[in-house]
Amino acid sequence: xxxxxxxxxxxxxxxGAWLTDIDGQRYLDALSGIAVxxxxxxxxxxxxxxSDQAANLIHTSNLYRIPLQEKLxxxxxxxxxxxxxxxxxxxxxxxxAAIKLARLYGNNKGIKNPTIxxxxxxxxxxxxxxxxxxxxxxxxxxxxxxxxxxxHIPYNNLDALNEVAETTxxxxxxxxEPVLGEGGVVIPDETYLKAIRTFCDEYDCLMILDEIQTGMxxxxxxxxxxxxxxxxxVMTLAKALGNGVPIGACLASGAAADLFQPxxxxxxxxxxxxxxxxxxxxxxxLENNNLERRAKELGKRLLDGxxxxxSGIKGIKEIRGKGLMLGIELEKDCTDLVGLALEQNxxxxxxxxxVIRLLPPLILSDDEADEIIxxxxxxxIKYLT
Ligand SMILES: *Cc1c(COP(=O)(O)O)cnc(C)c1O
Numbered sequence: 001x002x003x004x005x006x007x008x009x010x011x012x013x014x015x016g017a018w019l020t021d022i023d024g025q026r027y028l029d030a031l032s033g034i035a036v037x038x039x040x041x042x043x044x045x046x047x048x049x050x051s052d053q054a055a056n057l058i059h060t061s062n063l064y065r066i067p068l069q070e071k072l073x074x075x076x077x078x079x080x081x082x083x084x085x086x087x088x089x090x091x092x093x094x095x096x097a098a099i100k101l102a103r104l105y106g107n108n109k110g111i112k113n114p115t116i117x118x119x120x121x122x123x124x125x126x127x128x129x130x131x132x133x134x135x136x137x138x139x140x141x142x143x144x145x146x147x148x149x150x151x152h153i154p155y156n157n158l159d160a161l162n163e164v165a166e167t168t169x170x171x172x173x174x175x176x177e178p179v180l181g182e183g184g185v186v187i188p189d190e191t192y193l194k195a196i197r198t199f200c201d202e203y204d205c206l207m208i209l210d211e212i213q214t215g216m217x218x219x220x221x222x223x224x225x226x227x228x229x230x231x232x233x234v235m236t237l238a239k240a241l242g243n244g245v246p247i248g249a250c251l252a253s254g255a256a257a258d259l260f261q262p263x264x265x266x267x268x269x270x271x272x273x274x275x276x277x278x279x280x281x282x283x284x285x286l287e288n289n290n291l292e293r294r295a296k297e298l299g300k301r302l303l304d305g306x307x308x309x310x311s312g313i314k315g316i317k318e319i320r321g322k323g324l325m326l327g328i329e330l331e332k333d334c335t336d337l338v339g340l341a342l343e344q345n346x347x348x349x350x351x352x353x354x355v356i357r358l359l360p361p362l363i364l365s366d367d368e369a370d371e372i373i374x375x376x377x378x379x380x381i382k383y384l385t
Contacts (some may be wrong), residue, residue, distance in 0.1 A: 007342055014041025017361050019347070019367050027345045030360045030372045034349070035213050035325075036183070038240035039285055040361040046243050049281035050274065054132045059272045068280065069271035075283050079222045080253035081231050086260065087271030089213040091238035092125025094248035097265060098175065098234045099129050101252060103149070104259040105206055106172035113148070114172040116192040117164055119155040121352070123182035124175070124210055133175060135183070155180060156188035158195050165203055173206040173234075174199065178224030179209075181213035184352030185327025187320055190228070195229040206233040206256055214249075214327070216240035217286050217362060220296030222237030227322075243280035247271070291362045292323075301369050302358070309377035315384040317354075324364075328356040328380070337383060346375045356380075 009027075017040050021028045032038060039046060053068075060066060067197040073085040086097050099116065105113030118124070120135040130141050132147040135155075151168060153160040155176075165171060165323060174196055178264045180186035193209070209232040214224040218240065221227055225235070232258040237246035249271075252259070269275070286292070303321045306328060310316055317329040333353045341348045349357045362370060 002143055007175060007339065009342060013167055016040040017364050025345060027342070027347055028368065028375065029347045030346045030358045031274075031349050032207075032240075032359050032361045032375070033244060035218060035359040036237045037244055037364045038216055038218065038291075039243050040363045041245060043363070044283065045285050046278060046281045049277050050245065053274050053277040056273075058274045059269070059353075061114040061268060061272075061318075062270065064264060066247070066271060066273055066276065068273045068276035072276045072283075074277050075280065076237070076249060076251060079283070080235065080251055081253070082235060083253040084251070084252045084257040086252075086265060087151055087276070088145075088248040088250070088267045089246045089269050089275070090125075090248045091210075092127045092130045092248075093267065094212065094236035094238050094250045095130045096127055096238050097123045097250035098210075099133065101234055101250070101256050101259050102175070102208065104171035105256060106170065108259070109172075111170050112324055113170045115149050115151055115168050115170045116173045116175055117151050117153060117161065117168070117171065118175050119180075121155055121180055121183035121186065122175075122177055122210075123180075128157070132266070132297065150353075155183070155186060156192055158192075158199075161196070161199055165199070171203055171205050173208050175208040175210065176212045178214045178227075179219065179322050179325055181325070181357075182351050183319060184329065185357055187322050193228045194230050197228075197232070200233070208232060208234040208236070209223060210236050212236055212238045212298055213359075214322075216282070217292040217295050218324050218359070220299060221292050222286075224322070233262075233326075235327050241282065242275055242278045243282045245275050247275040247279055254293060276385070286362075289363075295323040296368055297363050298360075298362070298364055298366075299326065301366065302326055302360075302373060305370065305373035306377065309373055310380060313381060313384055316380070320380050321358075324358075324362060326358040328358075328376075329385070330354045330356070334383070337379070340383065341376065341379055344375055344379055346372065346379070348376065 232240040
């Protein structure tokens with residue numbers, strides 16, 4: 001179907017932060033398949049784990065115990081401080097599980113019309129419930145009727161949150177991204193998540209964090225909520241969890257962890273031995289190389305580098321980042337930059353119309369980080385002057 005508009009390039013292989021196309025040209029990847037290949041392409045540990053698992057057992061279904069899935073759940077719990085995990089195959093599915101938990105939480109309390117507060121400019125996926133939760137009209141266009149029970153408020157705005165509480169007695173959850181990803185790499189105030197935590201405690205509703213893009217060490221901590229030393233009730237993961245092998249996870253703690261009972265929810269593929277093995281390999285590499293620290297360090301190098309190389313250039317509104325999630329916001333729309341960068345053998349993304357989004361792999365060398373700065377800065381200076 002015609003729902004994608006792919007760029008005119010066909011990749012044949014990859015290694016680390018580099019992709020090679022069918023003509024043998026090499027490209028520096030500053031996007032990692034949209035924050036998926038955090039360990040870069042063809043990582044030897046992931047490759048070995050998948051190959052070995054494929055040679056033994058790929059799938060059994062959740063009708064039977066899956067020790068690799070249990071081991072993966074334990075690892076995620078260990079790093080996050082959450083308690084229980086449900087596995088699906090994508091971000092949208094992880095968020096569907098989170099939304100169902102919120103509905104159960106409300107319904108179990110006798111709430112008639114459970115309402116989930118979500119944010120303007122957010123992105124949560126493309127299924128009916130997650131596109132309804134998403135705060136972007138383009139994603140919803142043509143798909144009415146939407147799902148009931150969502151209320152949008154401005155991001156990073158606590159007054160709006162308190163206001164909505166006064167008019168919404170059926171509030172069951174607040175669902176939020178720690179940094180708006182698709183929305184333009186928008187970084188909220190340093191105590192935003194903490195304030196939402198306090199709010200959710202006060203109103204007895206679930207704090208749901210969508211860490212699908214921010215999780216797995218990308219922002220300089222294993223999970224972005226750890227920057228604020230709080231813990232959500234529900235957290236969703238996907239993207240980098242399997243380094244390209246599709247897997248999503250919905251983690252819960254406290255009362256939310258015991259809402260699902262046999263029959264409440266399920267997935268045929270979810271957490272199968274192959275996907276679980278891939279994610280376990282990813283976690284082992286992240287652990288052994290302290291990649292959350294490396295993401296912080298690399299993020300600073302890139303941010304400082306861009307600020308220096310682009311200082312005084314007119315047309316640049318802001319350069320911002322949290323770990324290896326970086327945004328360069330221009331005064332004008334710049335979607336055409338993606339194609340221009342491709343011609344310079346550099347893979348970038350533009351989101352929200354005017355924000356260059358960089359999500360490079362965590363295994364980047366210092367030289368490769370500097371190469372991203374010089375290629376993109378050179379292009380931008382030509383583009384803007
Ligand atoms: C990518 C993304 C999703 C959707 O994930 P899919 O795997 O495409 O369904 C949801 N939330 C956030 C924050 C994302 O970045």
